[in-house]
Amino acid sequence: MARLLLYYAHPGHKYSHVNKAMADAARRVDGIDFVDLYGAYPRHNIDIDREQERLLAHDVVLFQCPMFWYSTPSLIKEWQDLVLEHGFAYGAGGDKLAGKTMMLALTAAGPADAYTADGYQRFPFRTFLTPLQQTARLCKMRFAPPYVLFSSLRAPSSGEAALHVEGYVKLLTAIRDDRYDFARVDAHDVVSHQTLPIPIEA
Amino acid sequence: MGELLLLAFIFLFAGVVAVPIASRFGLGSVLGYLLAGVALSPLLTAIDVDVIAIQHFAEFGVVMMLFLIGLELEPRRLWEMRNKLLGLGGLQVVGTAALIMAGAMALGQSWSVALAIGFILALSSTAIVLQTLSEKGLMRSDGGQSSFSVLLFQDIAVIPMLAFIPLLALPELSEIATGAADAGHGASAGADVGDVGHGDAAGHGETGHGADLNLVAGMAAWQQALVTVAAIAAVVLGGSWLTRPTFRFIGMARLRELFTAAALMWVVGIALLMTLVGLSPALGTFLAGVVLANSEYRHELESNVDPFKGLLLGLFFITVGASIDFALLAESIFSILGLTFAVVALKGLILFALGVAFRLRGAQRWLFAFSLAQAGEFGFVLLAFSVTNNVIPPPLADQLLLIVALSMLLTPVLFVLYERVVAPKFVEDSEQEADTIDETTNIIIAGHGRFGGIVNRMLRSIGYEPTVLDYSSEQLEMLRAFGFRIYFGDATRPDLLHAAGIENADLLVIAIDGREQITELTRYVTRNHPRVHVIARAIDRNHVYELYAAGCRDIIRETFDSGVRTGRSAFEALGIHPFEAERLAQQFVKKDGRAIAALADVYDPDVPIHRNEAYVARAKEVRETLDAEMKGSGRAFSQRADRGWSPPSLEDVKAEEEDGKS
Incomplete structure (x- = not known):
C-alpha cells in the first residue's frame, strides 16, 4: 500500500465542472488522504509544520487543480514557497522528500493539438510544467507524467468528463494498491483515462 | 480678603500678559515671568507689598518641582543614561563650578562665597532650554540629547547643593542675622538645614516657620539621626505601600478633584514631615517622587501637581524679577554686563570642550555649548537659599541675580546665532546624522x-x-x-x-x-x-x-470585524466552502465601506441624523441595494463574487481557438 496524499486546489470550486466531480469522487476513495487546500487555508495562512508532517507521512503527493495561465492556482505556489523549505526539501540536510513521487492531475481548457509549435499555445504542454518538474527534481522526488484532461470546457457535454472522472478513481486506487506502473509511462508526456498504466484486473 | 484678591489678581494678570508675549519672542516662560516681575516692581513698592515673604511662599513651587523631577527619574532609565549623565553632566557641573569659583576668588571673594557662586552659576535653565529645544525640534538630535542629560544631572545635583550650602555659612553674617532675629522674634536663623520652603529669612527680617516647628531641636545627636532615618524610611515605605490603597480609597468617590487634593496632600505632608525633623522638604519630596516613579499613579500625580508647581514657580520668578535692583544695574552696568558675558563664555567653553571629549559631531557640539551656556532658574533658588543661610551677603546676591537674569536673556540670542550662523555651515553633517535611527517610538x-x-x-x-x-x-x-x-x-x-x-x-x-x-x-x-x-x-x-x-x-x-468574522463562520456552518465564505465576507466589507463613503457626503455633524433628510434618503437607498445584493436578487454582488475563477463560456473558447488557428 502506497500512502497517497491528494492536494486539491480550486479557488472557484463552486463553478467548476470537471474538477469538482473529480474531487467529489476522490473524497470517496478509501485509504488515501484528501486535502482541500483552499478549504484548509481560505486566508492563505499555510501551516508549514502541519504540511511538512503530512509530506513525511506519505509516499506519493498528487496535486489536482485546473491550469491557470500555464501554471497552478496561486495557493499551490504559496504552498511550495512555504512548505518546501531549505533544509527540509532541498539544500543542506534537505532530503526529507527524497524517493517520494510527485504527480499532477490537471485540466486544461485548450485542446491537445493546441500545445504544439504550430498550435495557438505555441509550446508542448510539458514545457509549461518544467518549473514543477524541476521542483520535484531538486527535492529528489520522482516527477510522474501528469493525468490530463484537455478541452475541459467541452468535456461535460462530450462525455469525456465522466470518463476522465472514472479513470481518475482507477488511478487513485491503483496508486494506493501499488498497481500503478509508474515506470511504464515514464516516457509519456501525459497520461489520460485511455492510457492508464494499470494491468487489467484478473 | 480684599488685599489678597488684589495681590492674586496683580500677579495672575502680570503672568497672563507677559508670558505669551515673551513666548512670542522666543524668550520662554521663565523670562516672561521675570519681565512681569520687573514691570510690577514699582507697583508693588507703591502698595507696600512684602515681596520677599511672597517669594518664600512661592519657593514651595521648587519643592513641587523636585517632586516632579523625582517622578520623572525612573531608576531604569537613569541606568541606561548613566554614561552621559555622570560623564557629561558631572564634568559640566564640577568643572564649571570649579572654574567659576577660581574666577570669583581671583576677584577677591572668600573661598566659601566663591564656591556658592560656582554652584549657582554652574546650573543652566532647564525651563528655557528644554522648551526651546522641543519648540525647534532639536530634542532628539545628539546635541539635544546631551543637553537633556546635563540638565537632568543638574536637577539631581541641586539636592546635594541644597544640603551643602548651609555648611558654607559665614559666621559674621550669621551673627548679624541672629542678632536681628533675636531682637525681633526670637527665632534662630541658619539652623534649619536645607529648608527651602519655609526658609528662615532672618536676614530680611521675617519669621521662620521651620524653626518653630522643629521637633528635633532639643534632642541629642543620636536621637536626631534616628529620627532622620525614620523619617526618610517613612517617606520611602509610605510611597511604596500607601499610595495604592490611598488612591483606591479615593477612587471609590469618583471625584476628580479628590485626586488633586490627595496629590497635594501627599506633597505637603512630606514637606511638613521633613521640616519637622529638620530635613530639606525638597529632598524629601524628591525621594518620594523617585519612589513613585515606577508606580501606575505616576502620570496622575504628575498632572495634578504640575499646574500648582507651574503657578508657584511663576510667582517665584515674578518675585525674582520684582527684586531686581535696577539702580544697581545702572550704576555698574559695564561690570555687570562684562561679568555676564564672561560667565556665558566660560560655561560655553567648558561645554564645547566636553562636546569634543564626548565626540559630538560638527553642529551638534555648537548646539550643546550654546544651549546650556546660561545660568538658570535653579540659580535663583540657590541664590535665595544662600542669602537665607547667610552664605552670600545680600549686596553681592543682588549683583549675581542680575548676572543670572541677563545670561538667561542672552539664551534666545544664542539660539538665533546657532540657527543662522553655525548650523548652515554643517549642512552635510546634519544629513549624515539623519541616518541615526531613533529607537524610542512613543x-x-x-x-x-x-x-x-x-x-x-x-x-x-x-x-x-x-x-x-x-x-x-x-x-x-x-x-x-x-x-x-x-x-x-x-x-x-x-x-x-x-x-x-x-x-x-x-x-x-x-x-x-x-x-x-x-x-x-x-x-x-x-x-x-x-x-x-x-x-x-x-x-x-x-x-x-x-x-x-x-x-x-x-x-x-x-465590533465590525468580529461581526464580519461571525458572519463568515455562519457561512461556513451553512456548508459554504471556506474560501467562498472568505470571499463573500471580503465582498461584504468592501460593499459596506462604499456605503459608508456614500453616506459621508450627506452626513452633517451639526444636524442630528434623524433630521438630516438627505442622509436618511441615501441610507435607505444604500441599505436596500446592499440587502438585495446579499440576497442574490440583485445581480451586481453575485457577479462580483464570480469574477476571477469562473471559466469562460464555451463560445469564448471556440472564438479563441478559431482566432488562434487563423
Missing part, C-alpha cells in the same frame, strides 16, 4: 479594557512598550499581576495626556469607552498635536463620521 494607548488591551499585547509582542492610561482600578490590579506598565488616570484630560508625553508621541490609540469621550479626545489631539497619528475606536457607523469630522483618518469600528 506610543500611548488610552483605555486598557477588552479593546485597548489587545492592542497593547500586540504592540508588546513585537517589542514596543506603549504608555497605557486607564481609569479603572480593577483593571490596574489585574494588569499589574501580569507585569504590564500602565498608568492610572482619565485619558481625556489634556494634562494627563501631557504627562504621558503626547508632545513626543508618534501614535495614540484611543480605545476608551464612551462615544463622546472618544470624539472629544480625538478632536483635542488632532487639533493640538497634528503630528500624532491617531487611531480611534468608533462605536458605530455614525460615530465614524463624527470621528472623521474630528480630524481622525484611521478609524476602526469596534
Whole structure:
C-alpha cells in the first residue's frame, strides 16, 4: 500500500465542472488522504509544520487543480514557497522528500493539438510544467507524467468528463494498491483515462 | 480678603500678559515671568507689598518641582543614561563650578562665597532650554540629547547643593542675622538645614516657620539621626505601600478633584514631615517622587501637581524679577554686563570642550555649548537659599541675580546665532546624522479594557512598550499581576495626556469607552498635536463620521470585524466552502465601506441624523441595494463574487481557438 496524499486546489470550486466531480469522487476513495487546500487555508495562512508532517507521512503527493495561465492556482505556489523549505526539501540536510513521487492531475481548457509549435499555445504542454518538474527534481522526488484532461470546457457535454472522472478513481486506487506502473509511462508526456498504466484486473 | 484678591489678581494678570508675549519672542516662560516681575516692581513698592515673604511662599513651587523631577527619574532609565549623565553632566557641573569659583576668588571673594557662586552659576535653565529645544525640534538630535542629560544631572545635583550650602555659612553674617532675629522674634536663623520652603529669612527680617516647628531641636545627636532615618524610611515605605490603597480609597468617590487634593496632600505632608525633623522638604519630596516613579499613579500625580508647581514657580520668578535692583544695574552696568558675558563664555567653553571629549559631531557640539551656556532658574533658588543661610551677603546676591537674569536673556540670542550662523555651515553633517535611527517610538494607548488591551499585547509582542492610561482600578490590579506598565488616570484630560508625553508621541490609540469621550479626545489631539497619528475606536457607523469630522483618518469600528468574522463562520456552518465564505465576507466589507463613503457626503455633524433628510434618503437607498445584493436578487454582488475563477463560456473558447488557428 502506497500512502497517497491528494492536494486539491480550486479557488472557484463552486463553478467548476470537471474538477469538482473529480474531487467529489476522490473524497470517496478509501485509504488515501484528501486535502482541500483552499478549504484548509481560505486566508492563505499555510501551516508549514502541519504540511511538512503530512509530506513525511506519505509516499506519493498528487496535486489536482485546473491550469491557470500555464501554471497552478496561486495557493499551490504559496504552498511550495512555504512548505518546501531549505533544509527540509532541498539544500543542506534537505532530503526529507527524497524517493517520494510527485504527480499532477490537471485540466486544461485548450485542446491537445493546441500545445504544439504550430498550435495557438505555441509550446508542448510539458514545457509549461518544467518549473514543477524541476521542483520535484531538486527535492529528489520522482516527477510522474501528469493525468490530463484537455478541452475541459467541452468535456461535460462530450462525455469525456465522466470518463476522465472514472479513470481518475482507477488511478487513485491503483496508486494506493501499488498497481500503478509508474515506470511504464515514464516516457509519456501525459497520461489520460485511455492510457492508464494499470494491468487489467484478473 | 480684599488685599489678597488684589495681590492674586496683580500677579495672575502680570503672568497672563507677559508670558505669551515673551513666548512670542522666543524668550520662554521663565523670562516672561521675570519681565512681569520687573514691570510690577514699582507697583508693588507703591502698595507696600512684602515681596520677599511672597517669594518664600512661592519657593514651595521648587519643592513641587523636585517632586516632579523625582517622578520623572525612573531608576531604569537613569541606568541606561548613566554614561552621559555622570560623564557629561558631572564634568559640566564640577568643572564649571570649579572654574567659576577660581574666577570669583581671583576677584577677591572668600573661598566659601566663591564656591556658592560656582554652584549657582554652574546650573543652566532647564525651563528655557528644554522648551526651546522641543519648540525647534532639536530634542532628539545628539546635541539635544546631551543637553537633556546635563540638565537632568543638574536637577539631581541641586539636592546635594541644597544640603551643602548651609555648611558654607559665614559666621559674621550669621551673627548679624541672629542678632536681628533675636531682637525681633526670637527665632534662630541658619539652623534649619536645607529648608527651602519655609526658609528662615532672618536676614530680611521675617519669621521662620521651620524653626518653630522643629521637633528635633532639643534632642541629642543620636536621637536626631534616628529620627532622620525614620523619617526618610517613612517617606520611602509610605510611597511604596500607601499610595495604592490611598488612591483606591479615593477612587471609590469618583471625584476628580479628590485626586488633586490627595496629590497635594501627599506633597505637603512630606514637606511638613521633613521640616519637622529638620530635613530639606525638597529632598524629601524628591525621594518620594523617585519612589513613585515606577508606580501606575505616576502620570496622575504628575498632572495634578504640575499646574500648582507651574503657578508657584511663576510667582517665584515674578518675585525674582520684582527684586531686581535696577539702580544697581545702572550704576555698574559695564561690570555687570562684562561679568555676564564672561560667565556665558566660560560655561560655553567648558561645554564645547566636553562636546569634543564626548565626540559630538560638527553642529551638534555648537548646539550643546550654546544651549546650556546660561545660568538658570535653579540659580535663583540657590541664590535665595544662600542669602537665607547667610552664605552670600545680600549686596553681592543682588549683583549675581542680575548676572543670572541677563545670561538667561542672552539664551534666545544664542539660539538665533546657532540657527543662522553655525548650523548652515554643517549642512552635510546634519544629513549624515539623519541616518541615526531613533529607537524610542512613543506610543500611548488610552483605555486598557477588552479593546485597548489587545492592542497593547500586540504592540508588546513585537517589542514596543506603549504608555497605557486607564481609569479603572480593577483593571490596574489585574494588569499589574501580569507585569504590564500602565498608568492610572482619565485619558481625556489634556494634562494627563501631557504627562504621558503626547508632545513626543508618534501614535495614540484611543480605545476608551464612551462615544463622546472618544470624539472629544480625538478632536483635542488632532487639533493640538497634528503630528500624532491617531487611531480611534468608533462605536458605530455614525460615530465614524463624527470621528472623521474630528480630524481622525484611521478609524476602526469596534465590533465590525468580529461581526464580519461571525458572519463568515455562519457561512461556513451553512456548508459554504471556506474560501467562498472568505470571499463573500471580503465582498461584504468592501460593499459596506462604499456605503459608508456614500453616506459621508450627506452626513452633517451639526444636524442630528434623524433630521438630516438627505442622509436618511441615501441610507435607505444604500441599505436596500446592499440587502438585495446579499440576497442574490440583485445581480451586481453575485457577479462580483464570480469574477476571477469562473471559466469562460464555451463560445469564448471556440472564438479563441478559431482566432488562434487563423
